[in-house]
Amino acid sequence: MPYTSPVAEFRFLLDHVLAYAKLAQTETFAEADAETTDAILTELGRLCDDVMAPVNRAGDLTPAVLENGIVRTSPGFKSAYQAIAEGGWLGISADPEFGGMGLPQTLNTAMNEMMSGACLALQLCPLLSQGQIEALEHHASDELKALYLPKLTSGAWxxxxxxxxxxxxxxxxxxxxxxxxxxxxxxxxxxxxxxxxxxxxxxxxxxxxxxxxxxxxxxxxxxxxxxxxxxxxxxxxxxxxxxxxxxxxxxxxxxxxxxxxxxxxxxxxxxxxxxxxxxxGGMAAMFTMMNNARLGVGAQGIGVAEAAYQHALSYAQDRVQGKTPLGKGAIIDHADVRRMLATMKAEIFAVRAIALACGLSMDMAKAGNDPHWQARAALLTPIAKAHGTDIGCEVSSMGVQIHGGMGFIEETGAAQFFRDARITPIYEGTNGIQAMDLVGRKMMDGGEAAFRLLQEVEDCAENARTQLAELANPVWDAAETLREATEWLVAQDANTRNAGAVPYLRAFARVLGAHYHLKAAIADPQGARARLAKVFIDRILPEHSSLLVQARAGAEQLYALSPEDLESA
Structure with a gap:
């Protein structure tokens, strides 16, 4: 089944959920208006669907090889990369002084997701170049910039x-x-x-x-x-x-x-x-590259999730198996299959919104040199990376499950998404490290950035109560519970925080996902957006409560288990 870039989803999120239009009101991103943004997304979608997606399977079946000291890439990769370079896409957010477009990181995030959904193995090449470009822009000498940035931005190097x-x-x-x-x-x-x-x-x-x-x-x-x-x-x-x-x-x-x-x-x-x-000063320079790459890797997980979802949805619509509540028909009419598909779609929407919100925060920080936006971008980066990649693994695994036994057979292609996604929680800093970064460095402000964001979540829910009470009330309650857990967290020592870091990050992502689903429902109160929001808020958001219990359990019980205990039968 061919991959189709979710251009309409990006348009909806940017227009109705994330207030992206305010970027064009800044001097830095004045050119990122609605017309330009729409053209960029459309052209990117065409590149991903028509050029990158067709080589994805070849990359899996015919890996890169080392021959006489030279690496030969998979069939079709060279011409696909050249199309990426010729389109100027490596420099989408790079400095125009060296040939870049100077467009927002928000659009770069959308590009990275679509390219990853089309062909993750190939997308990794421009992703690393993008990170290197940013590191050189911030840290290299003028001589190095003049020599390397034009070549990297053009894709020649x-x-x-x-x-x-x-x-x-x-x-x-x-x-x-x-x-x-x-x-x-x-x-x-x-x-x-x-x-x-x-x-x-x-x-x-x-x-x-x-x-x-x-x-x-x-x-x-x-x-x-x-x-x-x-x-x-x-x-x-x-x-x-x-x-x-x-x-x-x-x-x-x-x-x-x-x-x-x-x-x-x-x-x-x-x-x-x-x-x-x-x-x-190498670590400071390298972290510039790594922070760029971490959001990009989060987008990779989301892109693979989208591709796996499309693949599974197509199969579920065609595969006839057994009698359903709606009569004899495709497996999409079985309640459990419908549950999996609804979960996949709701999860993707939520984490895509988180990643775009992170990119938007980076852009607002750059445009206004505002410390509050800088703090928000820093806070959202580990959440976008860790949760985006976790969801990539979970959704692609669910895609295999929907295929049943055929999902375990390589010929259907469902397993490739699962295998490809599995690296993303590991590289660019494991997700455990992301979680410890969230509860450590990102809470050195006493939780101020987190509390500021949670206040916005509560304010949005409060305003939506008269219109969508059944959705707004659970979101407000969840945000308040997360606020209380955060107040507890910042008072703990580092090891206690670290012991609960992973469930805390996931709980935070659950609350943010519900917030963005609520905003989508506000924009479409009688339509599919509201129905999808109800799936997330009723079925997925409640997970935050048990996660926060885990987050507050502390480290003592973990260290009470000795290595010998862990080895025993």
């Missing part, structure tokens, strides 16, 4: 992120890669990195690696880490790819999913690189 090492996964401070000065302003970078997404390929003329490494006098841990630009081919005097750098692909990982995305083990053997940002 692509970007990667090199953090992880065999002994240093989430503990980045344990890395051993070294950098020493060459005496000419460049550095020699030596070490091995693993899990490098699109670390090499044949779709563009150069690959630009951002590599974390430690200078000889770098302090232990993350404080002594610096960031370096290490290209596959060293730019010549004209800024074109020249001599091959001293780096190579050791191997490609054999993965559960995203087979078309070459995941490389990279060896840097005195490779020439240039410092990005300040010495020992």
């Amino acid at each position: 692509t970007g990667t992120m090199n953090l992880t090492e065999p002994q240093a996964g989430s503990d980045v401070g344990a890395l051993t890669t070294k950098a020493t000065a060459n005496g000419d302003g460049s550095y020699a970078v030596t070490g091995q990195k693993i899990f490098i997404t699109w670390g090499d390929h044949d779709v563009a003329e150069n690959v630009c690696h951002l590599v974390l490494a430690r200078l000889p006098d770098g302090a232990p841990g993350t404080r002594g880490i610096s960031l370096f630009m290490v290209p596959k081919f060293l730019p010549d005097e004209g800024g074109n790819p020249g001599e091959r750098n001293d780096l190579r692909v050791v191997s490609l990982e054999h993965k559960l999913g995203i087979h078309g995305s070459p995941t490389c083990v990279m060896s840097f053997e005195g490779a020439k690189g240039w410092l990005v940002g300040k010495e020992n």
Whole structure:
């Protein structure tokens, strides 16, 4: 079944739920008016549906391969990537000074979702380039910007992120890669990195690696880490790819999913690189890239969920099995199948709204340099990443379930969505790390940003009570319960917070999802939006209550179980 980009859903959310129009009232995003936004979404939908989606299956069945030191990508990937680059889509939110469109992160988020729904394995390539562009815009020297940003923005060159090492996964401070000065302003970078997404390929003329490494006098841990630009081919005097750098692909990982995305083990053997940002300031520069990528990865989960939902809906409409309450017909008329499909659709709408709200908060912060919007963007980023990817896994699993035994058979294609989605809760910071970030760094303000957002949820519900009381009342009650849990949370020590971080994040996402469903119902009180909102608020929102019980259970009971207890039968 072909993938269809949910352009109408984005239009509805931007117009009726998220107040996106206020962005065009700012000087920074004055060009992002309704006409431009509609044209962007339409063209993106066409690219995803007609160019990217057709190569998705080939990427799964014919993975990237390493041949004589060169990575060959899946059939159709090169031409599809070239279409992305020629359309200027890598620079959708990049600085116009270097060839970007300068459009809002909100639209970039919509693009990342649609591309991921069409072909996640290919979308990873532009996603990493987007993150690298932002890191260079914020931290690189003028010389590096002038050389690399036009090439990355045009798509002629692509970007990667090199953090992880065999002994240093989430503990980045344990890395051993070294950098020493060459005496000419460049550095020699030596070490091995693993899990490098699109670390090499044949779709563009150069690959630009951002590599974390430690200078000889770098302090232990993350404080002594610096960031370096290490290209596959060293730019010549004209800024074109020249001599091959001293780096190579050791191997490609054999993965559960995203087979078309070459995941490389990279060896840097005195490779020439240039410092990005300040010495020992590598983590700050890298986090700029990672925060961009985290919202993008959340969008990946949502995109795969949308594709899995469309696939399952089509199957349920065609598959005839048994007698239903409506007579003999397709399985969509069975109550349990209808339940799964309604759940999938309601979940996707809710988490899509959260991701777009996060992008909009980033845009408002950029447009007005407003600390309240900055705090909201920071608060929503781990929620969008973690919940978006969790829902991607849950919805794609439900899609397999709707297919029944045929879902377990690879030929139907249902399993690919499930396999592809499973990486998203892991990379760019595991979802457990996202949750700990939410209850840790993002609550260092005493919960102020969270309380401000919850007040908006309660105000919206309060105003909707006369019109939609059966929907508004549960939303108000849930927001108040979450407020009380947050007040408790910020008074606890770090380990107590961490023990309940994952259920707390999910509870927060449940309340936000209900809020956005309520706003959709307000815009369409007699229509499908209100009916879908009722599914979410009646069937899914109540989960927040039990989640908050878990969030407040503390750490003591977890540590009361010894390693020996966990090993016993």
